[in-house]
Amino acid sequence: MDFRLLGAIEVAGQAAPLRRQERSLLAILLLRANEPVPPAELVDLLWPEDPPADARGSLQVYLSRLRKALPGVTITSSTAGYAVQVDPESIDVERFRRQLASARTESDPVLRADGLRRALDLWRGDPLADLMPQATRDRLSAGLVEEHAAAVEDRLDADLLAGRHEQVEGELADLVRAHPQRERLMAAWMTALYRSGRKAEALQAYKDLAERLAEEFGLDPAPALRRLHLAILRDDPGLRAAAAKRAEGTVPRELPVDISLLVGRDDLLADAVRVLTQVTPSHLTGAAGAADSAGAGGMGGAGDGRGRVAVYCLWGGAGVGKSAAGTRIGHLVAESFPDGQLFARLQDVRGEAVSAHALLGRMLRALGVQPGAVPASAADRAEMFRQRTESLAILLVLDDALDAGIVAQLLPTGPHCAVLVTSRKPLPELTEAVHRQVTPLDGPTSQALLTRLIGRTLRDLPTLDSVAEQCVGLPLALRIIGSRLALSGDDALQSIAQALVDDDQRLDSMVAGDLAVRTSLGRTLKLADPQARQLLERLSLVGITEFPSWVAAPLLDSDEVTGGNTFGRLVDLGLVELVNGQRYKMHDLVRAYAAEQLALAGDRDEPLGRYLQAVLRLAGLVDNRLPHGLTVAARLVVPDRPLLPAAESDAIAAPAAWMDDSWPLIRAAVFAGLQSGHPVEAAELALRLNGYCVIQALDDLRAEVLSAARAVVKESGPLELYVRLAFGLLPALPDLSPADRLAAGEELLDLSEQLGSVELQVRAMFHISIGANQSMDLDRAQEVMTKALELTEQPDGPDDLRVFVLQQLSIIAAERRDFEAGAGWARELHAMAPPGTISEGDGLLLLGENEIELRRYDDAMATLTRAADIYRAVGNDFTVARVQAMMALVASRTGDTTLARxxxxxxxxxxxxxxxxxxxxxxxxxxxxxxxxxxxxxxxxxxxxxxxxxxxxxxxxxxxxxxxxxxxxxxxxxxxxx
Missing domain, CATH: 1.20.58 (Methane Monooxygenase Hydroxylase; Chain G, domain 1)
Known part of the structure; x- marks a missing residue:
């Protein structure tokens, strides 16, 4: 069967006529032939505004009729959707694209123009004419219309290169009137007019365009048009000389079709244009327009009298848009290189390097060397290429270079030539080049690009913003998601958003046609040495996207210097970003890919164990130095391996700051250990995080890690560790009822007695007393704490717990309204608490509260002020605020209502x-x-x-x-x- 969509839809060989909606459904399926289309997308496209009540049922009816009317055509159904299975050659859209691609490979402009004309002859009118509402037809055919327009422009350019300016002059005039905004058509028309001896008309056409752009949009004409205008004014002989050469078919124009939408790269484009041509387009002038002029080192563009070829290197990570930027730069400067533009991809479809031998042979043939005259050896080919380009103005674009060695063999020698290189890693060996990194787009630019790619406004803007954020500024990811949402719209937005936050689905959702983030990342990772690849894979074990440099050492079982150097190689590949001198960042897409590769390698448990021990050692060293005064983790042993001298020195020197930076890493390590058979390490890490959470009043974090660890340890870990986790968790549950707290304390006392631990028994009694106190059973609260105090005073008793017992005794005395006794217990607590700790602050706070009740307001204000200073010094801002509330009570009682407020x-x-x-x-x-x-x-x-x-x-x-x-x-x- 033969399907024609480039005009009114026609199906040759159908067994029965199709109704309008059935033909619309067929057109949608054919535009994504052999690819499943979800039912929700089909419903949205067929009935964009007012779907019938049983839209899915109607869809089933249409599919049934299609199957009957199209014998021999298979329409499959799966959980992913419906797909029409046909030979792509049976669809005129695919034939158009294949003929277009074939024609564009022709170096001879006559053959290229004729091939493009044959492809365009497949068009019979507006695509999908007479089908669907106009808005839906526009959604489906927008890309096709742009492909047609670009093909027409390519064909006209080829005709001009072939010397056919007089034949296309009238056609160009009609097209410019119909599409005045397409500056490429204007450039072709001006060129045709000039070569036909109509210079004044060519200049007037430019003037009219410039006035219209300034009046309607406040813009200047594009750089290529401005350069063409200048060349016409000067009667630049290059205009006619180039035409003569092109007529001979020896001038290549091999740049890929320019990408239709490129955002956020104006500074980079301006810089590249300046370096390659010494012309800075006014509409691209930005921060980079004048930057690094000294660094360019005389690498100006064509015609500036420089002594060597200009080389401009763009490098960046997978999917960041290097090739798109390089293609746009090539088109911006193309007119400055009248002897042609050569384009070569330095990797094949499998990501393997293409040899310099093959590349030189192809470029020589593009320059007009007959196949039989191309030398056999790579050295001879390089020599011939240098000789052929010595007097030419050629632009050479080398895409996806793997190493500087191959690039060096391909460089022309003509001082009016220029080379633009893109690579996934920096190529510092090209010492004469200007090197620029292509970085991910920022958040607002990403959102703007995604919106423009979709082509319409979606209803759920917060979810759309979240989707843009998950694309982490990668144009490749944004284009993939944008192309999917352009067809599916709001109906698929939620499912795409959910897939992007799921590690198991994230990369699967980043696929559209032949675009895939996973493929791009794989090609980049092939460039990594084995150690760097191993580090990238194992970084997925860290569980967060930003981490310090020391994590590499335990993951690789190396020292810190080796780990840092390995990080540097990943930075060079754009797989990891350097945040500052000691911290790195790996975005979620790379992390998901790294986790996949680690699973394939089957090398997880040993590096994870080393890593957890490293985190536990550092967290233990820091926890022992934090002034929280808690002792539930004090009896845990700090691991003696692995040793990380630099990291440990930094942590010990500033423990609070280290924990501020590291608690997300510790939290992630807790859950990594719990999920991977390391419950003991995970539980001890949770306990090491407990004291910091108390200082910072992070009750949610505290409850999260301790409860998760306790649940796992209860099933598979040591009983003592389970009990300690419970003691850490109970104070983090402010909504726990007194009865539940009392019951929990009783259970923990029983378990502590089974363990034979006096220390744990005292902790359990403490919680029993709290529950009894809250329940107004003050006698029991007093009795339990009196017994606990006796246990702490035994020769082998837990003396470090005495401060907590004294604290509770002070609270109980105050509840009994025996404020003198409460103040006495508080003074004893303050006297024995380690100076500068939360325990000392607690003693002062309790003393101040009792002094308020004793109406010793001056003493109370002084005591509370000292308590606030201690809490503030240790960073416990929550309790500072609590003390301020108590100080307000003192001020209120003493008549200073302004201070109280x-x-x-x-x-x-x-x-x-x-x-x-x-x-x-x-x-x-x-x-x-x-x-x-x-x-x-x-x-x-x-x-x-x-x-x-x-x-x-x-x-x-x-x-x-x-x-x-x-x-x-x-x-x-x-x-x-x-």
Whole structure:
């Protein structure tokens, strides 16, 4: 059968006539022949605005009719969608594309123009004419229309190269009138007019265009047009000389078709144009336009009298858009090289290097050397190429270079020649070249490119922004996703977004036709040496995208210097980004690919074990130096291997800063260990992170890692480790009811007794006392803590836990309203707590609270100020805010309501910036006291009653009772007087 879509749709050989919707469905399937199209996309395209109630049912009917009407054509169905299975040659769209590609390989402009004309003859009118709503037809055919326009322009250029300017002059005039915005057509028309002896008309055409662009868009004509205008003004003999040479068929024009949409590269383009031609297009002038002029070292462009060929190297990671930028640069400067432009890909389809021997042979033939006259050896071919280009102005574009050695063999010698090289890694051996890195696009530019690629506005803009972010600034990824969404629109947006955040689906979703991020990454990784490849694969074990340089040493089982050098080679390949001198970044797409490669290599457990030990050693060294005062992890042994001298020195020198930078890495290591058979290392890491979480009030993080570790260790780890994890977890659960806390403490006491550990028994008693206290069972709370105190005083007792027992005894005394006893316990706690630790701050805070109740307000304010200084010094901003709330109470009680308001506002501001803590209950309670001081009796009473009810609902009966006592006894409340 034969399918024609380039005009009204026609099907030769159909068994029955097709209705309009059936032909529309067939056209959609044929445009993606042999590729499944999801039903949701088909429904969206067939009924873009008002789908029938049973659209899927109607779709099934159309498919059934298509199968009957097209005997011999298979329409398959799968979970991925429906696909029509046909020979691509049976579709005129595919024949057009193949003939187009074949014609463009012709170096002879006559043969190229004739081949392009034959391809264009397949067009019978507007593609998909008479089908579907216009908006849908535009969505489906936009790419085809652009391909047609580019083919027409290529054919006209070839005709001009063949000396047919008089034959195409009239056609060009019609096309320019119909498409005044296409500057390439304008350039062809100006050239044809000039060569036909109509110089004034050519200049007037340029003037009209320049005025229209300035008036409507505020833009100048493109650089090529400006250079052409200047050449016409000067009667540049090159215009006619080039035409004569081209007529002989010896001038190659091999640049690939320019990409239709290139964003975010203006500075780079301006810099390249300047270096290659010494012309800076005004609309591309940017920061790079004047940069590095000294570094160019005389590598100006054609006609500037330089002494050597200009070489400009673009390098960057996979998918970053090097080739697209190189192609655009080639087109921008093409007119400065009238003897032609040569283009060569230095890798074959398998990513293997193409030999200089083969490349030189092809380029010599493109320059007019007869096949029989091409020398046999690579050296002789290189010599002939240098001789042939010595007096020419040739632009040579070498795409995807693997190494500088091959590039060096291909360089022309003519001082008016220029070479543009793209590579996945830097080529510093080309010492005379200007080197520029092509980097990923920033966020706003990525979003803008994706939106323009889709061609319309989608409804769910937040999800679209998330999709753009997942493409990590790679134009290749953005083009793949953009092409998929251009057809499917909103219906597929959610599924694409979900796939992009799933490591198992991320790379599978980055495929469209022959474009695939996985393929591009694979070609880049082939350039890596074995050690660099191994490091990249194992970096996926780290679990986050940004990490310090020391991670390489345990992953490779090497020293830190070797690891750092290996990182440098990955940076050169664009697979890893250097964030600063000691930190690197690997985006999620590369991480997903690295994980795939590691799974294929089957080399995971041993490097992961070494890595977890390294993280555990560093975290242990740091945790032991943090001023949190906690001891639940103090009895853990710091691993003695592996040794990382530089990393350990940095960590020990600034433990708090090290943990600020490293907690995401530790968290990821916890989950990597839990998921990969390393529960002990994971659990110990969770405990090492516990103290830092207390300092920073990171209760969510604390609960997450400790609960995950406890769940796994309960099934497969040591009982003692499970119990320690529980002790770390309980304080991180503020919503735990008193009854549940009491039950948890009882269970842990039983397990601690089974282990025979006095230390763990004391910890369990501490939690039992807290639960009893909150439940108003103050006698039991006192009894349990008295016994715990006795255990800490035994000769072999856990003396380091005495501070926590004293803390709880102070709280119980205050609940009994024995504030003198509470203050005494607090002073004893303060005296024995390690200086500068949270424990010392806790002692002062408790002392200050008791002093408030004893109405020793001056002492209380001084004590609380000292406590705030300690908490602030260790970075515990949450408790600083809590102390400020207590200081506000002192200020309120002493009549300084202005200071009270200021202190409460500071605490509220902290809570607003860190939602999710339990600080606001205390703030509101002390605000109620301030209200009372300011005469807002009713409002104060309402606030207190609400907080009492809230405490009772959560089971905190002691707190409820205390708040109610305030309501009933506050002497400032008239209801309590008389």
């Amino acid at each position: 200021e202190l409460l506002d500071q605490a509220i501001d902290w809570d607003r910036r860190h939602p999710g803590t339990n600080l606001m209950d205390l703030v509101e309670l002390n605000e109620a006291d301030l209200m009372m001081a300011l005469g807002g009796v009713e409002e104060s009473r309402r606030t207190r009653l609400r907080l009492a009810e809230k405490a009772g609902a959560s089971g905190q009966l002691t707190l409820q009772h205390e708040i109610q006592r305030l309501v009933d006894t506050d002497p400032r409340d008239p209801a309590n007087q008389g």
